[in-house]
Amino acid sequence: MxxxxxxxxxxxxxxxxxxxxxxxxxxxxxxxxxxxxxxxxxxxxxxxxxxxxxxxxxxxxxxxxxxxxxxxxxxxxxxxxxxxxxxxxxxxxKTQFADAIKAAADLGEQSLAFTEMEMGVLCAIAYHQPIDRAGLKDIFGKEVSRDLLARLRFKDLITSGPRSPRPGAPHSFVTTATFLTTFDLQSLRDLPELDLAVGNVGDITRAAQV
The missing domain is CATH 1.10.10.10 (Winged helix-like DNA-binding domain superfamily/Winged helix DNA-binding domain)
Known part of the structure; x- marks a missing residue:
């Protein structure tokens, strides 16, 4: 034995x-x-x-x-x-092997790849949560489609938060534990400073695809 x-x-x-x-x-x-x-x-x-x-x-x-x-x-x-x-x-x-992994298995096309708008909405939710669709419209200057939000839900990156105090009490959105894991964060306190967030979007996206 x-x-x-x-x-x-x-x-x-x-x-x-x-x-x-x-x-x-x-x-x-x-x-x-x-x-x-x-x-x-x-x-x-x-x-x-x-x-x-x-x-x-x-x-x-x-x-x-x-x-x-x-x-x-x-x-x-x-x-x-x-x-x-x-x-x-x-x-x-380890991140230095990301290119080798993608070359061997084409992992860059996996379902956690993001469009620029998806990443922008995800960052907005991460930094302003809980936030509803009206709040996202205030940030982007246009309506954020329900389909886009549904895709982020499907990837288990966002979920429903508390009801908004706006008329009609719409649902708000918050990030999930999967969001933390995907972007290698211990907690939301580890998010980069808000004024640097836009500059880090590309790095965050690449990290999610490794």
């Missing part, structure tokens, strides 16, 4: 119990197994995994942050990295 296939203790009803502590292993092997478990969970997830979820696969005395640090140290020189995004961690390819 390999180190990864540890024995399981019987539960009260005969079900297997996940062995978090691995007390039968020497400390060094125990630490390596915990690192492997965290990597496996992150590779299996398509979205950031939080500290609380990662703590469920390691011993109670183990530091998730220290395990993450050790995994990150081992990835130096690799084309991918373990990054903290939107309150959790996830694997992602």
């Amino acid at each position: 390999t180190a990864a296939a540890r024995k399981r203790k019987p539960a009260d009803k005969g079900a297997a119990v996940f062995d978090r502590e691995l007390e039968d292993l020497p400390q060094e092997l125990r630490w390596r197994e915990w690192m492997g478990r965290i990597e496996a969970v992150l590779f299996a997830s398509g979205s950031p995994v939080g500290r609380e979820d990662l703590a469920r696969v390691v011993g109670q005395g183990a530091s998730v942050d220290m395990l993450i640090d050790d995994i990150q140290a081992e990835l130096v020189g690799r084309p991918y990295e373990l990054a903290e995004v939107s309150g959790g961690w996830m694997f992602r390819t």
Whole structure:
């Protein structure tokens, strides 16, 4: 039996119990197994995994942050990295390999590509949320189409916010956790300064396509 296939203790009803502590292993092997478990969970997830979820696969005395640090140290020189995004961690390819990825798989045409207007509306919502269609019209000087907003919803980048205080109480729009993950943000506080936002639109768009 390999180190990864540890024995399981019987539960009260005969079900297997996940062995978090691995007390039968020497400390060094125990630490390596915990690192492997965290990597496996992150590779299996398509979205950031939080500290609380990662703590469920390691011993109670183990530091998730220290395990993450050790995994990150081992990835130096690799084309991918373990990054903290939107309150959790996830694997992602390094930006210097974006052109190689696109050349091999034509990922530049994936569904998260944006038109200039889509990106403009998305930035307006990010900086002014919650904001309704009338508020977007004030910014752009014209109506923002429902189809455009529907496309941003389909990509799970925006969702409905609180009702606007305007007559009729229309729905407002806010960004989602997927928005944070897509643009590599921990929170909305990490958005660039508003007066620099327009200049950063191209960089944000390219980041979303990697």
